[in-house]
Structure formats: C-alpha cells, structure tokens
Amino acid sequence: MIKKICYTVFALFLLLPSWGYAGSFGGDDPSGVPGQWYVGTTPSYVAPSKHPILFVHGLNSSSNTWWNDNNMYDTAYQNNYETAFIDLYPTKNMWDNGALLAQKIRDIYNYYGEKVVVVAHSKGGIDTQSALVHYGAYPYVARVITLSTPHYGSQLADLAYSSWAGWLTGILGSKNDATYSLQTGYMSYFRSETDQHTNVNRNPIYTFGGTKWGSFGSSLYWGGLYLSAYGSNDGAVTVNSSRLPYGTELRVGGWNHFTIKEGSSTFNLFKDYLNEATDTSAFNAQSVVERKGAESAASYIRGGEYSGKKQEKVLVEQGAKSATFDWISNSPSSQLILKDPGQQASSTIKVKKDESEYFNGAYHHTVTVQDPAPGEWTLEASSSSEEKYLLHVTYESAMNDALSIHVAQDEISLKAKDSKMKFQPDMTIEYYKDGKLKKSKVKTKNGSLKLPKLGEGVYNVTIDVEGSKDKNTFQRTFIKTIYVDAAGKVYGQ
Structure with missing residues (x-):
C-alpha cells in the first residue's frame, strides 16, 4: 500500500499487499509529479530504534525507480522499515530540487514525528545535500546514504556540452539544467560552496560506488568506456566522484549504475546505518578515503552534422593494443564502413540504442579492432x-x-612525461552562462591554453592534440570544464 501526501490530503492508492510484500504499484503508479511524496505500507511491527527511510531518485528519474524492476521497496518492508518516496524535478539542478526537497523533508518529519534516513541514488544525493546544507533541512535528517552519487560531477556531462557533441545532444534533448549542473567545473564550484558551509558536518554521509558497466551492447557500456579514462566507474559515475573526503565510504563493489540501487544489491550493506543506535564515530573522525587517480589520454573525438556522405580520418599509433570506434548518431540506419590504412574494410559494425542518462535515444555504431x-x-x-x-x-x-x-x-597545461615527445594543442571553448550558450567555438591564438575572460559561467574546453614521439604520431582529445564565478574566481578539477 502507498499513501500519497499532498497539501495534507491523504489518499490510499492501493490495497494492502499480498504475502506480506510491499506490493507492485502497477497501473496505479503514482510517481512523477514533482513535490509529491508517498508513504509505503507500514510493516506490522516497527522497532522504535528504526528510522523511517526517505528514498530520493536521481537524474531523469522518478520515485518509481525504487519499485519498478527494483526490490528496494520490498526489501525495506520485509526488514520492517517505514518508507517514504518523493518525486523531484527530473531535469532541474540541485538548487531547485534542494529547495523543494527541504520543504518536503520537513513535512515528512512532521508526519513521522522523527528524523528520517535519506537513501539517495545518483544526483539525488547532490539534491539531498543541497537541501540539508543550503536550505536548512538538516535538523530533520539523521544521516544520508548515497548510492553512486557524482559528488564531483560527471565527465559524461562535460562531453554532452562539448563543442564536438553539441550537434548531437542538442537534437537528443540531453541538455537541461540538471546535466548542465553536473559538469565537473560547475560541481567544483558547488563543492566549494557546500564543503565550506557551516552546515556541512551536521549530517553524517555514507557513500557507495560501483565498478561494473557491462559488456558490449548493455545500456551503460558506452558511458563506462568513455569514463574508463578517468578510473573505475559504474557506467555513469566514477568511483572517485562517488566519494566525499568527510564522508564514510561503506563499500565499492561490482554494481553498475542501475543495480547499485536495487535492494538485493546494497540494502543489507547499509541497513545497520538506518537505526538510532548507529555508531557515527567514523563520521566524527572524518573518513580519509582518498580521491585519487589521473585522467588518461585515451580518447579521440570528432562530431558534427552532414547529409549524404561523410568521412572521418582517425590516426592510430604504433603499438596500440586495440581501438574502439563508436559512431554515435541520431539515426539507426546510417551505413558505415571502417577502412584500415591499406583501405581494407574492417569488421562488421554493430548498432545498439543508447538508454543512458546523457545520450538517451542515440544509436551507437561500434566496432573494436584488436592490434590495429x-x-x-x-x-x-x-x-x-x-x-x-x-x-x-x-x-x-x-x-x-x-x-x-x-x-x-x-590556464590549462598539458605535460608530456617524455621530453622527446612533441605535440601541438588546439583549444576550443563553449561558453555558457546560466545554462545558456553565449559564445560557441571560441578559439585561442597560437596554441595558447589560457582561458579568455568571457565572464561568469561555465567554460567547456575541448583540447585536440596532435603529437609524435620517435616518429610515432598520435592524436588525442581532452575535455574539461571550468566555472568562473562573478568575482572571477576559477573552479576546476
């Protein structure tokens, strides 16, 4: 059974579940209206030591993510916990969602008469921290558990707003306030505003991260492939980004970005932190899980639009063990042929539809060549x-x-580990303010990597590199985002 709470009107949506399960919402699924929250079936016995759980969804999602093809709701019910679920704006930033969530957390606290534990998936963890720290909801929450939350942003958001990807993500509808705010440069600004706030340590935070992104053809494969240059990831969020220096990491495990929020995956690993008697000494001592790991130069990126025919030339250096060519487009029927340097056609190109958060609806035309x-x-x-x-x-x-x-x-700097390496960078900037593109394809002169002074906003920087070492030529692409505030202070990672 679930109860919809809206303007103090209480409405029962479903009959009591059979066999003691929390039940399926089915055709009466109430989720999807921002600001509405729902109370799950109350177990026959709830120990006084057990806090109610408030589940918060992530990007492009809704409250039904916790019960549709997911046994998290059932698992919490079977373990005799009271539950609540909320719908936030699926595509708004942490400020809008934080303000909304803070108001509703107070209402949920008043309904239960006690503090709740928030379990948040993905961007929901950022929205939750915004509500607690910036909008004053901290007195109503005992602690927060984040499941693969990109606390430092996602490089996939950087890619979506880059000069090469803008053609495609514009038509896919991938650009919105939420993805804009998840660019790593903007999140560096958010971290500075949040981590120095007087409210930041009022609620213990416990984190989870995932390391699996599936095999070829799975919905998270391509995101994982791109993020692999930044370290272990779950297909949408890197392990590094899932951590907070003042949080306590409970587990990094073999989950992808979807399975990490399933009850059978993680509930038993965090259930000891849902009770009043939870020992928070680890939080008080400040967990020292280190965020480390440098970005590797593993990618070459191009993009645009065409009608009829299009050729892209790609340089593969001597000694490369493999090269994966992923042509991502808005069409499933594109005809593609990959030819090696001898003009021989390569392996069959496979086509799969993207179902991820950043390139949803695009089609991947992909082939991997071993020992190219x-x-x-x-x-x-x-x-x-x-x-x-x-x-x-x-x-x-x-x-x-x-x-x-x-x-x-x-200023951005590129450094070669070997003094024999020669390279030439070319920098292109997409400048955004308040989520709106203000200047496109801004170029710097003479290979300079110094940011132009365009004002407050996000600078999405693409650096294309051509270089050589011992006559072995190569090409690579770096994408970074930097945020500049109204005072001219620069934030970046």
Whole structure:
C-alpha cells in the first residue's frame, strides 16, 4: 500500500499487499509529479530504534525507480522499515530540487514525528545535500546514504556540452539544467560552496560506488568506456566522484549504475546505518578515503552534422593494443564502413540504442579492432537524411599515459612525461552562462591554453592534440570544464 501526501490530503492508492510484500504499484503508479511524496505500507511491527527511510531518485528519474524492476521497496518492508518516496524535478539542478526537497523533508518529519534516513541514488544525493546544507533541512535528517552519487560531477556531462557533441545532444534533448549542473567545473564550484558551509558536518554521509558497466551492447557500456579514462566507474559515475573526503565510504563493489540501487544489491550493506543506535564515530573522525587517480589520454573525438556522405580520418599509433570506434548518431540506419590504412574494410559494425542518462535515444555504431595497423584509418558514413553524429575513438595504448592535463587558475597545461615527445594543442571553448550558450567555438591564438575572460559561467574546453614521439604520431582529445564565478574566481578539477 502507498499513501500519497499532498497539501495534507491523504489518499490510499492501493490495497494492502499480498504475502506480506510491499506490493507492485502497477497501473496505479503514482510517481512523477514533482513535490509529491508517498508513504509505503507500514510493516506490522516497527522497532522504535528504526528510522523511517526517505528514498530520493536521481537524474531523469522518478520515485518509481525504487519499485519498478527494483526490490528496494520490498526489501525495506520485509526488514520492517517505514518508507517514504518523493518525486523531484527530473531535469532541474540541485538548487531547485534542494529547495523543494527541504520543504518536503520537513513535512515528512512532521508526519513521522522523527528524523528520517535519506537513501539517495545518483544526483539525488547532490539534491539531498543541497537541501540539508543550503536550505536548512538538516535538523530533520539523521544521516544520508548515497548510492553512486557524482559528488564531483560527471565527465559524461562535460562531453554532452562539448563543442564536438553539441550537434548531437542538442537534437537528443540531453541538455537541461540538471546535466548542465553536473559538469565537473560547475560541481567544483558547488563543492566549494557546500564543503565550506557551516552546515556541512551536521549530517553524517555514507557513500557507495560501483565498478561494473557491462559488456558490449548493455545500456551503460558506452558511458563506462568513455569514463574508463578517468578510473573505475559504474557506467555513469566514477568511483572517485562517488566519494566525499568527510564522508564514510561503506563499500565499492561490482554494481553498475542501475543495480547499485536495487535492494538485493546494497540494502543489507547499509541497513545497520538506518537505526538510532548507529555508531557515527567514523563520521566524527572524518573518513580519509582518498580521491585519487589521473585522467588518461585515451580518447579521440570528432562530431558534427552532414547529409549524404561523410568521412572521418582517425590516426592510430604504433603499438596500440586495440581501438574502439563508436559512431554515435541520431539515426539507426546510417551505413558505415571502417577502412584500415591499406583501405581494407574492417569488421562488421554493430548498432545498439543508447538508454543512458546523457545520450538517451542515440544509436551507437561500434566496432573494436584488436592490434590495429598503425596509420590513418577511415570511417565512411552515408545517410539518406541529415544526421548529427559524435565519433568517439578509445585507444588501449601505452601512449594513453604519455600526456597529462592540469588546471591552474585561468590556464590549462598539458605535460608530456617524455621530453622527446612533441605535440601541438588546439583549444576550443563553449561558453555558457546560466545554462545558456553565449559564445560557441571560441578559439585561442597560437596554441595558447589560457582561458579568455568571457565572464561568469561555465567554460567547456575541448583540447585536440596532435603529437609524435620517435616518429610515432598520435592524436588525442581532452575535455574539461571550468566555472568562473562573478568575482572571477576559477573552479576546476
């Protein structure tokens, strides 16, 4: 049974569940209206030591994520916990959702007459921290458990707003206030505003991270492939981003971004933290789980639009163990041919639809080549209609660790580990303010990597690199985002 709470009107939606289960919402599924919250079936006995659980969903989601194809609600019920579920705006930022959530947390606290424990998935953890820290809801919450929350943003959001991907994500509808706010530069600003706030340590935070992103064709595979350059990830969020320096990491495990929120995956691992007697000494001592790991130079990216035919040339260096060519477009019927440097057609290209948060609705035309011949490869595309595309090439190569990128104030630097390496960078900037594109494809002169002074906002920076070492030529692409506040202070990772 579930109860809908709205303007103090109480309405029963379902009959009591059979066999002691919390039940399926089925055709009476009430989720999806921002600001409404729902009370699950009350178990026959609830120990006084057990806090009610408030479940908070993530990006492009709703409260039904906790019971549709997910046994988290049933698992909580079977363990005799009271539950509540809330719908936030699926595509708004942490400020809008934080303000809304703070108001509803107070209402839920008044309904139960006690503090709740928040269990939040993905961006829901950021919305929750915003509600507690910036909108004053901390007195009504005992603690917070985050399941693969991108506390430091997602490089997939950076990619979605980049100069190469903008053609495609614009038509897919991937750009919104939520994805804009999840760019790593903006999240660096949010972390600065939040982590120095007087309210930040009022609620213990416990974190989970995932390391699985599936095999080829799974919905999280392509996100995981791109994020692999940034370390272990669950197909949407890196392990590094799932951590907070003042939080306590409960577990990093073999879950993907979807399975980490399933009851059978993680409930038994955090249920001891749902009770009043939970020992928070680990929180008080400040967990010292370190966020570490540098970005590797594993990607080459191009994108745009065309009608009829299009060719993209891709350089593969000597010694590369593999190269994965992923042509992402808005069309499932594009005809693609990959040719090696000898102009021989390569393996069959497979087509799969994307169901992830950032490129949902796009089609991946993908092939992986083992031990690719060095030289210039050609990807030929043809389409009977106008097509937007993004080409992402992922290399498995020793060259991936040859270059590193650093952000220092208003300048980005690229460093080669070997002095024999020569390279030339080309920087392109997409400048956004308040989520709106203000200037596109801003170029710097003479290979400079110094940010132009465009004002407050997000600078989405793409750096295309061509280089060589011992006559072995290579190409790579770096994408970074930087936020500049009204005072000119620079935030980046």
